[in-house]
């Protein structure tokens with residue numbers, strides 16, 4: 689408890705799934721949290737649930753001015769900004785290169801990669817004013833190996849991993865650490881059919897998830913938002929004071945291959 693006492697955090701995509709699990713954990717650990725998301729109904733409910741500790745602001749992370757506004761709103765509302773969890777995202781479509789369009793490509797890069805760069809860009813002045821900070825970016829196992837996600841999504845997430853290293857090298861002089869988390873399969877609303885994740889792709893992934901029981905990955909169950917939130921807490925807290933530029937897989941061991949059958 690109190691591992692984030694007196695800390696002020698921005699969490700993008702905090703209305704659902706991994707982001708929501710992290711909001712809940714950060715609040716329990718004493719932080720005040722500014723949530724940026726496009727789900728205004730869920731955002732209002734979050735504010736009411738954690739009155740005084742959570743504030744919500746509409747922020748489409750594809751809009752640069754809204755990202756800048758989110759960071760400024762956090763500083764105005766809570767008096768500063770110490771932690772940024774760059775987490776908002778959605779699945780990508782299409783799955784295959786041969787179905788790709790430039791528009792679909794740009795959408796994934798803007799939503800998943802450009803948003804992370806701009807989030808760091810606009811959080812930085814506020815963190816410098818506090819003498820430093822911690823940034824955590826959500827990448828994906830799909831950014832580390834082929835076949836774990838749609839093509840533009842996977843390449844954007846690989847970009848987040850490298851962006852994390854480049855930013856860690858630059859921002860260390862400002863006392864800002866930058867790390868990333870690469871979730872494996874985590875049960876969230878991302879697997880609900882949408883424009884970015886058509887029904888066919890959801891079915892395909894859910895079949896894949898079913899295969900993770902019992903033997904497709906060493907820890908044979910899908911992950912939960914709190915599994916990622918716990919990793920995020922480590923990177924956000926002083927316990928990781930000597931850690932920067934790391935991208936940590938939190939994937940039930942999926943990256944090592946299937947569970948041994950013997």
Ligand code: NAD
Pocket residue numbers: 700701702703704705706707724725726727747748749750775776777778779799826827828829870871872873874875876877878879
């Ligand atoms: P989710 O759908 O439960 O939550 C995503 C949140 O982001 C929602 O609240 C949504 O409203 C918000 N969002 C979507 N587009 C936005 C935009 N343009 N601007 C601001 N907010 C926006 O999904 P999740 O699984 O919790 O996803 C969170 C992150 O984790 C994403 O970056 C995703 O790519 C990544 N991820 C998820 C998994 C998984 O298995 N669930 C695996 C690897 C990586």
